[in-house]
Amino acid sequence: AQSVTQPDIHITVSEGASLELRCNYSYGATPYLFWYVQSPGQGLQLLLKYFSGDTLVQGIKGFEAEFKRSQSSFNLRKPSVHWSDAAEYFCAVGSDAYTGFQKLVFGTGTRLLVSP
Amino acid sequence: SQTIHQWPATLVQPVGSPLSLECTVEGTSNPNLYWYRQAAGRGLQLLFYSVGIGQISSEVPQNLSASRPQDRQFILSSKKLLLSDSGFYLCAWSRSGQGVHGYTFGSGTRLTVV
Numbered sequence: 001a002q003s004v005t006q007p008d009i010h011i012t013v014s015e016g017a018s019l020e021l022r023c024n025y026s027y028g029a030t031p032y033l034f035w036y037v038q039s040p041g042q043g044l045q046l047l048l049k050y051f052s053g054d055t056l057v058q059g060i061k062g063f064e065a066e067f068k069r070s071q072s073s074f075n076l077r078k079p080s081v082h083w084s085d086a087a088e089y090f091c092a093v094g095s096d097a098y099t100g101f102q103k104l105v106f107g108t109g110t111r112l113l114v115s116p
Numbered sequence: 117s118q119t120i121h122q123w124p125a126t127l128v129q130p131v132g133s134p135l136s137l138e139c140t141v142e143g144t145s146n147p148n149l150y151w152y153r154q155a156a157g158r159g160l161q162l163l164f165y166s167v168g169i170g171q172i173s174s175e176v177p178q179n180l181s182a183s184r185p186q187d188r189q190f191i192l193s194s195k196k197l198l199l200s201d202s203g204f205y206l207c208a209w210s211r212s213g214q215g216v217h218g219y220t221f222g223s224g225t226r227l228t229v230v
Contacts, residue, residue: 044208044219
């Protein structure tokens, strides 16, 4: 079965420090990968997505993610975290190996706290 | 461009009262529609999805129901709310058809059942 794992429930990073949020997936085919961010009390906003091509993907708000097939990972990174980045981050996966309708599979989320 | 509207933003309802949350999408046709719930401190739980008018799939047994009376309208309902129905409800849409499409989420409804 398809699954997505975000092993870190909470992460605390100092403002200005670098950030890496982990995402591992279990899929039998080429995955389509997404990162979403959710600020408190808000809906989810798409940060970036990977479908094919360059494995390093640039997103909004200075985020990037790298697809590593050998490690089944799609980790989210940012070189310098700002206090406004404090939010919950969700990784999601789909696959084009199936015909017809299919749903994205979401991870359980990682809550990012930014310390001054 | 496509937009998704979800209302109300906040709702406080007594136990046993009915519920109706509405979600509409503009700027696209025949979208796939989704209702998610987030309990406090927990991840996303898919409640219902719909691939067309009148077509509703339920992911988990519960006190809630969903309907899609029009192509771009998705309604979440309950006849009698329970305390456990409290949470943050999110509507989302994606393009229909073959392949994988990202979701666009509404801004959510905070439901408190008292």
